[in-house]
Amino acid sequence: MAEQFDVAVIGAGAAGMMAAAVAGQRGRRVVLIDHAEHLAEKIRISGGGRCNFTNLQAGPANYLSDNPHFCRSALSRYTPRDFLDLIERHGVRWHEKHKGQLFCDDSAQQIIDLLVAECAAGGVAWRRPCRVGEVARDEAGFSLETSLGRIEVASLVVATGGLSIPKIGATDFGFRLAKQFDLPLVPLRAALVPLTFAAADWAPFAELSGVSLEVEVSGGSGKRRGHFREDLLFTHRGLSGPAILQISSFWSPGEAITLNLAPDTDLAEALLAAKPGNKQQLQNALAQWLPRRLAEHWAAASGYAGRPLADMPDRTLRELAQRLNAWQLVPAGSEGYRKAEVTAGGVDTRALDQKTMMAKAVPGLFFVGEVMDVTGWLGGYNFQWAWASGYSAGMAA
Ligand code: FDA
Secondary structure, rough: OOEEEEEEOOOOOOHHHHHHHHHHHHHOOEEEEEEOOOOOOHHHHHHHOEEEEEEOOHHHHHHHHOOOOOOHHHHHHHHHHHHHHHHHOOOOEEEEEEOEEEEEOOOOHHHHHHHHHHHHEEEEEEEOOOOOOEEEEOEEEEEEEEOOOEEEEEEEEOOOOOOOOOHHHOOOHHHHHHHHOOOOEEEEEOOOOEEEEHHHHHHHHOOOOOOEEEEEEEEEEHHHEEEEEEEEOOOOOEOHHHHHHHHHHHOOOOOEEEEEOOOOOOOHHHHHHHHOOOEEEEEHOOOOOOOOOHHHHHHHHOOOOOOEHHHHHHHHHHHHHHHHHOEEOOEEEEEOOOOOOOOEEOOOOOHOOOOOOEEEOOOOEEEEEHOOOOOOOOOOHHHHHHHHHHHHHHHHO
């Protein structure tokens, strides 16, 4: 005997819980299914345990997609202010960190608890841990074979997220289901991820591991081009920190990224102006603008470490300054889905309705959250997409 519901949501992460709660509170009989032992692990570990749950500036310009206008409708129907109202109703205290990024004062667990409470308010039935096998469709709706029995529903919301962090339950379920229903996919790639270099290329920089500084970074090509001013972190294998995570979403293999290590200073101008009669050693001069370890590294690399600034040929100073203000590097790759915060690409939104998130060719089948080809910048934008797309589908499913 199959159990009957109006709506099944597969994936009880950010987008799935939001969609289930909203549909349930509209009076729909909802079942929420997840295969993981622990609920919403990605929310729990997000934002260093404090969940950067939205960004006040969230708008279409903060998202990458092959169909860039798709996200506009959902983002305007459920805004950062709407989510703030929700968390304030639940008494969750929050603060703004920087650039509109909002975090919990206490713990990301509070966001999970409030979503569970919203699901309870909508009478949502839980099935977890529960594996979903075959999904079939007929005129009446969808039939799901699960490890806890067969479930029949009129609407199916797929909220299984992307491929990042497989060890806490990420799967390709949503992408396989899209293929089963002949929906197109935009190729997947790890995004918001540290970038790596060939061991031999990186050997001279490995000693800088741990150095961090604010930089300007740019990269990408064509319509997918990004420019950010954020912190950079040197690691043993390459580069990380918010600046690199941001640009990684725009980067394609083989392309260079450009770093300005002293974004407030035209170093050629500053060094040439300081040079006449200057007995200061090069690394000490550079340390006015760069962290000391970096200044020492670049002075050594130029072959003039320990020499007075006044001794340096203008041309050498200019070349050094040019490398520091516009350092071009070609990463060999990224740390991959093991370390990526998100998966870019996914279900092609051209096949979905922008108001409801429903597949145009498959009435009753909805996709929400990261499984779709909508990828936010670092800084709370991905959760805002989960809330907004989850809300839109929850209102329609
Ligand atoms: P999510 O991945 O949250 O949920 C998918 C759910 O589906 C999971 O519960 C999973 O178990 C379940 N599932 C998968 N396959 C299944 C299957 N076959 N059967 C049943 N269930 C299945 N974003 C942000 O805005 N601010 C932040 O601070 C952070 N911080 C952050 C830190 C780290 C370390 C990571 C990895 C990611 C972030 N993010 C973030 C990104 C953010 O976590 C992500 O974009 C959202 O969680 C996506 O929400 P979804 O609900 O779409 O997927």
